[in-house]
Amino acid sequence: xxxxxxxxxxxxxxxxxxxxxxxxxxxxxxxxxxxxxxxxxxxxxxxxxxxxxxxxxxxxxxxxxxxxxxxxxxxxxxxxxxxxxxxxxxxxxxxxxxxxxxxxxxxxxxxxxxxxxxxxxxxxxxxxxxxxxxxxxxxxxxxxxxxxxxxxxxxxxxxxxxxxxxxxxxxxxxxxxxxxxxxxxxxxxxxxxxxxxxxxxxxxxxxxxxxxxxxxxxxxxxxxxxxxxxxxxxxxxxxxxxxxxxxxxxxxxxxxxxxxxxxxxxxxxxxxxxxxxxxxxxxxxxxxxxxxxxxxxxxxxxxxxxxxxxxxxxxxxxxxxxxxxxxxxxxxxxxxxxxxxxxxxxxxxxxxxxxxxxxxxxxxxxxxxxxxxxxxxxxxxxxxxxxxxxxxxxxxxxxxxxxxxxxxxxxxxxxxxxxxxxxxxxxxxxxxxxxxxxxxxxxxxxxxxxxxxxxxxxxxxxxxxxxxxxxxxxxxxxxxxxxxxxxxxxxxxxxxxxxxxxxxxxxxxxxxxxxxxxxxxxxxxxxxxxxxxxxxxxxxxxxxxxxxxxxxxxxxxxxxx
Numbered sequence: 001x002x003x004x005x006x007x008x009x010x011x012x013x014x015x016x017x018x019x020x021x022x023x024x025x026x027x028x029x030x031x032x033x034x035x036x037x038x039x040x041x042x043x044x045x046x047x048x049x050x051x052x053x054x055x056x057x058x059x060x061x062x063x064x065x066x067x068x069x070x071x072x073x074x075x076x077x078x079x080x081x082x083x084x085x086x087x088x089x090x091x092x093x094x095x096x097x098x099x100x101x102x103x104x105x106x107x108x109x110x111x112x113x114x115x116x117x118x119x120x121x122x123x124x125x126x127x128x129x130x131x132x133x134x135x136x137x138x139x140x141x142x143x144x145x146x147x148x149x150x151x152x153x154x155x156x157x158x159x160x161x162x163x164x165x166x167x168x169x170x171x172x173x174x175x176x177x178x179x180x181x182x183x184x185x186x187x188x189x190x191x192x193x194x195x196x197x198x199x200x201x202x203x204x205x206x207x208x209x210x211x212x213x214x215x216x217x218x219x220x221x222x223x224x225x226x227x228x229x230x231x232x233x234x235x236x237x238x239x240x241x242x243x244x245x246x247x248x249x250x251x252x253x254x255x256x257x258x259x260x261x262x263x264x265x266x267x268x269x270x271x272x273x274x275x276x277x278x279x280x281x282x283x284x285x286x287x288x289x290x291x292x293x294x295x296x297x298x299x300x301x302x303x304x305x306x307x308x309x310x311x312x313x314x315x316x317x318x319x320x321x322x323x324x325x326x327x328x329x330x331x332x333x334x335x336x337x338x339x340x341x342x343x344x345x346x347x348x349x350x351x352x353x354x355x356x357x358x359x360x361x362x363x364x365x366x367x368x369x370x371x372x373x374x375x376x377x378x379x380x381x382x383x384x385x386x387x388x389x390x391x392x393x394x395x396x397x398x399x400x401x402x403x404x405x406x407x408x409x410x411x412x413x414x415x416x417x418x419x420x421x422x423x424x425x426x427x428x429x430x431x432x433x434x435x436x437x438x439x440x441x442x443x444x445x446x447x448x449x450x451x452x453x454x455x456x457x458x459x460x461x462x463x464x465x466x467x468x469x470x471x472x473x474x475x476x477x478x479x480x481x482x483x484x485x486x487x488x489x490x491x492x493x494x495x496x497x498x499x500x501x502x503x504x505x506x507x508x509x510x511x512x513x514x515x516x517x518x519x520x521x522x523x524x525x526x527x528x529x530x531x532x533x534x535x536x537x538x539x540x541x542x543x544x545x546x547x548x549x550x551x552x553x554x555x556x557x558x559x560x561x
Contacts, residue, residue: 094346097335097354103362103432110365110435117324117368124317127310128278134285159500162482163276163507166475170508171269173471174515178261181519185245189237189463193230196470197223203477213392215480215501218385219473221404226466233459238551240459246544247337247460247522254340256352257333261518264329268322268514272507275318279503282310312379319378322510323371326517327425331359331367333518334429337525342533344540355429363428366435370421377417381410382506389498422461422520426528445531460523468512475508476501 108114181188200223207216233240251257288295288302295302335355339348348354359367384407391399423446424439433441483497491497530537537545 093349095343095348097339097348097351100339100343100348101335101354101430101432103358106362106432108362108365109433110369112365113369113372113435114365117320117372120317120320124278124314124321127282127314128274131278131281131285131310135281138284157280158486158488159280160277162479162500163280163504164273165482166479166504166507167269167273167276167511169478170272170471170475170511171265173474173508174265174468174512175262177467177471177512178258178515178519181244181516182248185248186241188244189233189240189459192463192467192470193226193233196466196473197226197230199470199473199477200226203473206477207480210484212480212497215389215392215476215498217392217400218388218404222469226469229462230466233462236459239548240463242547242551243458243523243526244460244519246526247519250337250340250522251518254336254347254351257336257518257522260329260332260352260356261515264325264517265511265515268325268511271318271321271325272511275314276503276507278314279311282314283307286310315382316375316379318506319382319510320368320371320375322514323374323378324368326510326514327367327371327421328356328359329514329517330422330521330524331363331425331429332356333521334426334525334528337522338426338430338529341526341529341541342536358429358432362432366428366433366438367425369435370424370439373417374414374421377410377414381407381414382502384410385505386498386502389502419461422524423528426521426525429525430529442528442531446527458523458527461520464516464520468509468516471512472505472509476505479504 180191184191200219204216204219204223207213207219210216286295286302286306288304288307332352332355335358336351339351384403388400388403388407391403420439420443423442424435427433427438427442428435431438479501480497483491483500
């Protein structure tokens, strides 16, 4: 797994100096600032291995990866695309995405997970409809002035207005964050770290000043951890900035990267609005109280058990749906960057459409399965966060510390699963495998090719997570200020503050994650493609390879065939 200390896992890896595997390009210093001569000469001899049934130079000895090479387009050189002519140029029209990344005998992978996902979505719709009907039937009791509401026992219409402001904040900040990455790419990592630390620290200090101890302590711990991480990341900023710049440069000229990002962000925001209304409606419809008229409306009576059970279900469903949306965006964008990496000289047609079609059909179940694992972990972390804040509000120091430790452990598990998912979904986009085989094959190739050292060196993923956390901080802080200054009647004891703040944090985090997915998807796909065929980077993208060496010389030892 990745190691974020010091110079990364690559430091120990390079000291071993393993012998170069067979059929690989010799890793030599540049001559006159260019690698083109060496690699072009070696490419001619390497074509013989393509004709002898070992096109990717995979070795059965020396512990190298053993497995089937990535599928090649029909009647084409496996690396250069469907229309590579004998004269060394491209003949005819460019191939389509489905031709370049053709899947022999395609099938609906992990279909059971896709069906379970659809059933969960249907369940969410049913719960939402019943709850909103009960809320609408008693809307008069849940409206009115903040101090004169008839409903003083649970969430009201004013909570919906709060969440709408949270949604607007999350949408604007997320869109602005992506714009910042495009306009100030080199300074982007520094800006993200400084803003995240400053805002997290300011939020913690203000909450402690207001004697909201649980929230202040949680934000203070997160900020301290962020400071330690950012300091340790400083040596790796140049390489990370280069990879981010490369991803943004490609996105400006290929595919519909930012259109997909905008559509995904809009859908995430729309679903968050639906979830917010449903959350309030569940509390209104099922909270047990003698004055709750909604208990006598629609289906079912009121009980605290129903409230807890339905909140657990809709929270789990929201995590799964937003994770599926994010990963569908990621898989679609991976098709764009994979096409650029393998076919930059003859870029395919219908790339975005082809990648999206595969994500919504044959890979739908695989994306649902990977998203399900993350949704379960995030649900556990959400419960742990609420339990920690409640323990702190009750003055239970032991409980606060215990839930904080459990939350950290769950966070590490979430990071590990997300790490695997990112590269597995990039592989699924290009080769159409099922989720578990794709995860295993991709990780094995990344380790065997030495790409794991580059992944450790690249900070774009953690930085984007930090940026999403910044947006979540802002949303949570807005929710806290609203609850503080409006003092709604249902929150006279402050019992709903941790719940509202936690869900505002969740909404901001998930919306920003969807918006920023295309930025990280490009880099993840480049790493996966380099693991499957590192020679393409040296031959077709020499400028990128040269610049990588300038900011991270160990690339010459890391990338090997």
